Amino acid sequence: MKNNNVTIHDISRALGIDSSTVSRALNNSDRVSKKTKEKIVEKAAELGYQRNSLASKLRTNRTNTIGVIVPRISRHFFSSVISGIEETAFKAGFDVIICQSLESIDREKKLVETLLSNRVDGILISISMETTNLDHLDNYKKNGFPLIFFDRPCNVLENTNVIIDDLKAGFDATAHLIERGCKNIVHFSGPQNLELYRNRKKGYTNALNAYGIPFSKSLVIESQLMQQDGIDAARQLLKLPKVDAVFSANDTAAISAMQYLKTKNINIPKDIAFVGFSNEPISAIIEPSLSTINQPDFEMGKVASSLLFEQIKNKKYAAENQTKILKPYLIIRNSSKF
Amino acid sequence: MKNNNVTIHDISRALGIDSSTVSRALNNSDRVSKKTKEKIVEKAAELGYQRNSLASKLRTNRTNTIGVIVPRISRHFFSSVISGIEETAFKAGFDVIICQSLESIDREKKLVETLLSNRVDGILISISMETTNLDHLDNYKKNGFPLIFFDRPCNVLENTNVIIDDLKAGFDATAHLIERGCKNIVHFSGPQNLELYRNRKKGYTNALNAYGIPFSKSLVIESQLMQQDGIDAARQLLKLPKVDAVFSANDTAAISAMQYLKTKNINIPKDIAFVGFSNEPISAIIEPSLSTINQPDFEMGKVASSLLFEQIKNKKYAAENQTKILKPYLIIRNSSKF
DNA sequence: TTCAAAAATACAATCGATTGTATTTTTATT
DNA sequence: AATAAAAATACAATCGATTGTATTTTTGAA
Numbered sequence: 001m002k003n004n005n006v007t008i009h010d011i012s013r014a015l016g017i018d019s020s021t022v023s024r025a026l027n028n029s030d031r032v033s034k035k036t037k038e039k040i041v042e043k044a045a046e047l048g049y050q051r052n053s054l055a056s057k058l059r060t061n062r063t064n065t066i067g068v069i070v071p072r073i074s075r076h077f078f079s080s081v082i083s084g085i086e087e088t089a090f091k092a093g094f095d096v097i098i099c100q101s102l103e104s105i106d107r108e109k110k111l112v113e114t115l116l117s118n119r120v121d122g123i124l125i126s127i128s129m130e131t132t133n134l135d136h137l138d139n140y141k142k143n144g145f146p147l148i149f150f151d152r153p154c155n156v157l158e159n160t161n162v163i164i165d166d167l168k169a170g171f172d173a174t175a176h177l178i179e180r181g182c183k184n185i186v187h188f189s190g191p192q193n194l195e196l197y198r199n200r201k202k203g204y205t206n207a208l209n210a211y212g213i214p215f216s217k218s219l220v221i222e223s224q225l226m227q228q229d230g231i232d233a234a235r236q237l238l239k240l241p242k243v244d245a246v247f248s249a250n251d252t253a254a255i256s257a258m259q260y261l262k263t264k265n266i267n268i269p270k271d272i273a274f275v276g277f278s279n280e281p282i283s284a285i286i287e288p289s290l291s292t293i294n295q296p297d298f299e300m301g302k303v304a305s306s307l308l309f310e311q312i313k314n315k316k317y318a319a320e321n322q323t324k325i326l327k328p329y330l331i332i333r334n335s336s337k338f
Numbered sequence: 339m340k341n342n343n344v345t346i347h348d349i350s351r352a353l354g355i356d357s358s359t360v361s362r363a364l365n366n367s368d369r370v371s372k373k374t375k376e377k378i379v380e381k382a383a384e385l386g387y388q389r390n391s392l393a394s395k396l397r398t399n400r401t402n403t404i405g406v407i408v409p410r411i412s413r414h415f416f417s418s419v420i421s422g423i424e425e426t427a428f429k430a431g432f433d434v435i436i437c438q439s440l441e442s443i444d445r446e447k448k449l450v451e452t453l454l455s456n457r458v459d460g461i462l463i464s465i466s467m468e469t470t471n472l473d474h475l476d477n478y479k480k481n482g483f484p485l486i487f488f489d490r491p492c493n494v495l496e497n498t499n500v501i502i503d504d505l506k507a508g509f510d511a512t513a514h515l516i517e518r519g520c521k522n523i524v525h526f527s528g529p530q531n532l533e534l535y536r537n538r539k540k541g542y543t544n545a546l547n548a549y550g551i552p553f554s555k556s557l558v559i560e561s562q563l564m565q566q567d568g569i570d571a572a573r574q575l576l577k578l579p580k581v582d583a584v585f586s587a588n589d590t591a592a593i594s595a596m597q598y599l600k601t602k603n604i605n606i607p608k609d610i611a612f613v614g615f616s617n618e619p620i621s622a623i624i625e626p627s628l629s630t631i632n633q634p635d636f637e638m639g640k641v642a643s644s645l646l647f648e649q650i651k652n653k654k655y656a657a658e659n660q661t662k663i664l665k666p667y668l669i670i671r672n673s674s675k676f
Numbered sequence: 677t678t679c680a681a682a683a684a685t686a687c688a689a690t691c692g693a694t695t696g697t698a699t700t701t702t703t704a705t706t
Numbered sequence: 707a708a709t710a711a712a713a714a715t716a717c718a719a720t721c722g723a724t725t726g727t728a729t730t731t732t733t734g735a736a
Binding site: 346 | 691693695
């Protein structure tokens with residue numbers, strides 16, 4: 001059990017066998033006899049040999065590694081997507097490098113650079129809230145680099161997107177509240193540069209339309225949907241006349257708003273009903289439990305990575321953009337039960 | 339704006355300047371004149387050059403990359419530690435590769451292999467619950483490879499550990515319950531191969547001792563402390579006579595147990611008081627809010643990574659094992675307020 | 677036993693960047 | 707203008723593994 005820097009040349013020297021044969025033996029090539037293979041494998045173990053992936057990747061121009069960039073790994077949704085990705089990747093024999101942009105465009109740019117300079121074979125990305133233009137990506141995309149957007153789509157370029165049907169989800173959530181008798185429904189919306197939030201909002205307005213409820217701009221409160229934003233939104237909401245429901249574009253803001261409103265002795269759902277978005281684990285546990293939209297997170301990871309591996313295998317395929325739309329569904333809990 | 343596979347040789351050829359000079363120019367060496375540098379940088383941009391890190395790392399035998407292995411990235415505690423690590427790493431000019439073992443020893447082994455074959459300069463690891471022996475690590479450690487354990491320490495070898503004072507935390511949590519008048523305190527404990535759970539338990543028994551309360555083995559319920567384990571433990575607990583408090587070695591199990599007990603019309607904290615461990619965000623939000631132990635997660639990441647960078651810089655230093663113990667503190671919330 | 681085909685192994689170039697040394701060019705001093 | 711010192715650049719080897727081609731060895735059929 002020696003040091004770490006053992007190379008195939010050390011094995012080669014130790015056995016008087018050419019390093020090319022050593023390499024082939026360790027890769028189980030059928031150009032090496034069984035007997036020699038055994039000798040080599042044994043000596044490799046004895047010396048504590050460990051392949052230098054850098055050299056291997058450099059030579060083969062293949063890293064068998066993909067990069068994943070998400071805004072934040074601690075978000076349940078994203079970590080579930082990542083689990084889905086890792087499962088598929090494992091089966092395909094790929095390694096996964098996980099990165100978080102923390103919703104910063106600068107970090108995102110740097111991560112993309114790093115991943116590319118490490119020659120990952122493809123990238124899966126859910127863009128940051130700050131990302132409004134895609135200069136840092138479109139060059140690569142244009143050159144046929146396998147790149148897939150998920151959750152937060154990007155239709156500026158000819159891209160492959162794996163998303164959920166946010167329009168329908170927004171519609172269903174709002175329609176649910178209307179059918180429960182709510183008439184003055186506030187919408188907590190997110191940054192409008194993200195198509196995802198535009199779609200959730202559109203679903204909301206579509207539902208109002210469908211049920212003949214007039215849309216009022218003052219009922220849409222836009223923010224980054226972080227914890228503090230939810231509290232601010234709740235404060236703002238109290239100044240509005242007779243609000244009876246909230247459809248929030250994420251759970252985080254919904255939950256902190258509910259917490260705040262409870263301290264103001266507002267009854268949920270009687271005074272104000274809530275529907276969130278994402279089905280974070282916490283939404284089932286708070287009181288009242290929060291109605292929300294469940295997103296097929298794990299599946300999204302599997303679908304997106306499968307598509308990516310297709311593109312990596314068959315580069316032509318990467319040129320054809322396509323959009324996969326997964327189906328979310330509404331979970332009705334106590335925050336909107338009457 | 340060309341294709342991706344532009345090398346320094348392409349720049350070299352395009353300008354009639356030797357590739358060694360190109361390399362030095364791009365690394366801003368003072369062996370290249372300002373004028374030449376400018377020409378090279380300009381041409382590099384024009385051709386869309388991007389350094390091949392694999393080649394660079396291979397040649398220099400330095401990757402400026404560290405690996406981090408945690409059981410699960412979605413756990414708030416670990417993602418906060420990771421944030422701390424990333425902050426320090428960014429300042430030190432290091433990249434971070436994040437991996438999750440999902441509490442599986444096999445995955446953990448594979449991850450270590452992959453990181454090492456990619457020649458990371460060091461590894462920060464919080465071992466999986468399944469990890470009982472460290473054969474996959476001690477060889478490297480013995481060879482002076484920079485390796486630091488955090489949160490879940492490992493004293494089998496001469497290791498550097500960054501941990502919190504679990505003993506004290508366990509003591510404080512239990513003492514708090516005793517001082518509130520509880521006498522029959524159940525302890526939800528974790529896998530005993532992890533020193534961390536042994537220490538929390540020891541803290542519990544120490545506190546009982548200190549207050550003259552007899553220890554009863556039947557009051558310790560051991561599990562993996564996952565959500566379902568909490569429910570199972572709660573069921574088991576109901577069969578015990580007159581339990582009036584629970585000190586759980588994590589929040590997850592405490593919370594699911596509380597949820598279950600509430601459905602059985604048990605009042606928390608009046609009938610049974612609860613203290614958890616970790617201060618997961620959810621613990622502040624559930625009802626009643628959960629008293630818990632706050633761990634300096636972000637700081638732990640900063641301390642552990644700073645130590646690692648020290649070891650990477652100065653290998654001799656890596657031989658000296660040391661243990662940094664960070665201070666946790668008790669947060670008293672409604673689940674233990676009378 | 678002989679010899680062609682097949683199997684096993686060796687040779688040598690290569691991936692792209694870095695770096696010690698050698699050479700050329702520039703600068704500055706007399 | 708001559709020349710030594712300094713600055714800039716070129717040459718060539720190297721990191722470790724892979725792979726096409728060449729060579730040697732083995733196998734098996736006649």
